Amino acid sequence: MTRTQAEGRDSVNRIFAFLTGWALTLMATASASAQEMSEGVSDGMRTPSFPVPWQLNLQYPVTPIAEDLYWFHTYLLWITTAITAVVLLLLIWVALKYNSKANPVPSKNSHNTLLEIVWTALPVLILVAIAVPSYRILYDMDRIEDPELTIKVIGNQWYWTYEFPDYEIEFDSLPLTDDEIDYAAGQHRLLEVDTPLVLPINTDIRILFTATDVLHAWTIPAFGVKLDNVPGRTNETWTRILTTGKYYGQCSELCGIDHSYMPIVVHAVSKEEFEGWRADQLAVNSTQPDDLNRLAALPQE
Numbered sequence: 001m002t003r004t005q006a007e008g009r010d011s012v013n014r015i016f017a018f019l020t021g022w023a024l025t026l027m028a029t030a031s032a033s034a035q036e037m038s039e040g041v042s043d044g045m046r047t048p049s050f051p052v053p054w055q056l057n058l059q060y061p062v063t064p065i066a067e068d069l070y071w072f073h074t075y076l077l078w079i080t081t082a083i084t085a086v087v088l089l090l091l092i093w094v095a096l097k098y099n100s101k102a103n104p105v106p107s108k109n110s111h112n113t114l115l116e117i118v119w120t121a122l123p124v125l126i127l128v129a130i131a132v133p134s135y136r137i138l139y140d141m142d143r144i145e146d147p148e149l150t151i152k153v154i155g156n157q158w159y160w161t162y163e164f165p166d167y168e169i170e171f172d173s174l175p176l177t178d179d180e181i182d183y184a185a186g187q188h189r190l191l192e193v194d195t196p197l198v199l200p201i202n203t204d205i206r207i208l209f210t211a212t213d214v215l216h217a218w219t220i221p222a223f224g225v226k227l228d229n230v231p232g233r234t235n236e237t238w239t240r241i242l243t244t245g246k247y248y249g250q251c252s253e254l255c256g257i258d259h260s261y262m263p264i265v266v267h268a269v270s271k272e273e274f275e276g277w278r279a280d281q282l283a284v285n286s287t288q289p290d291d292l293n294r295l296a297a298l299p300q301e
């Protein structure tokens with residue numbers, strides 16, 4: 001086989017792999033999308049809030065915004081698929097019907113008013129159909145009028161600090177090292193922290209974002225929350241967690257050498273459990289004794 005043939009086969013394989021992945025994602029989405037459109041995401045599709053091998057599609061959404069984002073993603077996937085299919089069929093049709101053998105005398109037409117109006121108007125309508133739900137979700141994500149709870153997320157190189165300004169609670173959340181991970185207890189490498197953030201479910205929570213040194217981004221895929229932590233600025237969004245559980249995230253803005261080692265863990269608990277946790281926090285010193293050791297072990301800039 002010549003080099004060009006080998007390269008050709010290589011790219012064909014790559015395209016095939018891409019198309020297969022795309023089709024699988026589409027099938028996984030399609031199987032549940034009809035239900036999603038009417039009543040949100042079904043419990044049967046519940047996936048963990050951390051990456052798993054061969055995972056397809058987005059993480060299971062547990063907030064109203066994440067459900068909207070999931071719906072929007074599925075909706076866009078259908079539009080993209082329809083456009084791709086139409087363009088592919090058109091190309092095949094043109095190649096078969098208008099090649100030099102099948103159609104030796106080509107038409108000299110250069111304008112068709114109706115066709116030109118259609119191919120201008122149709123993309124505009126498609127864009128409007130995308131823009132309307134997109135702006136609605138963006139608007140919903142922006143802020144909440146009367147939050148029941150406010151938390152402040154502060155990014156540091158390379159760990160998170162959480163504050164509950166109304167309760168004077170403040171603590172650092174530092175990553176667990178590989179030796180500290182308890183795999184038997186279902187913990188995950190590079191995703192666990194010493195002190196997780198605890199939040200109540202069914203509560204409108206305002207989240208404020210800032211940073212002490214460089215840009216970070218606090219992200220929880222299952223919440224549909226991702227916003228930059230900017231030094232000297234306060235960004236704002238909100239969330240309302242619908243189901244209890246342990247939710248993972250990672251810093252999503254390149255922030256230096258340990259960017260990939262600043263995981264986020266949120267324990268979503270019932271309101272009563274949260275009240276209990278909050279009362280305990282008020283009693284303890286906000287800085288955990290081992291935090292200083294962990295801080296000292298972080299690489300210097």
Ligand SMILES: [Cu+2]
Pocket residue numbers: 155156215216217251252253254255259262
């Ligand atoms: Cu970061």
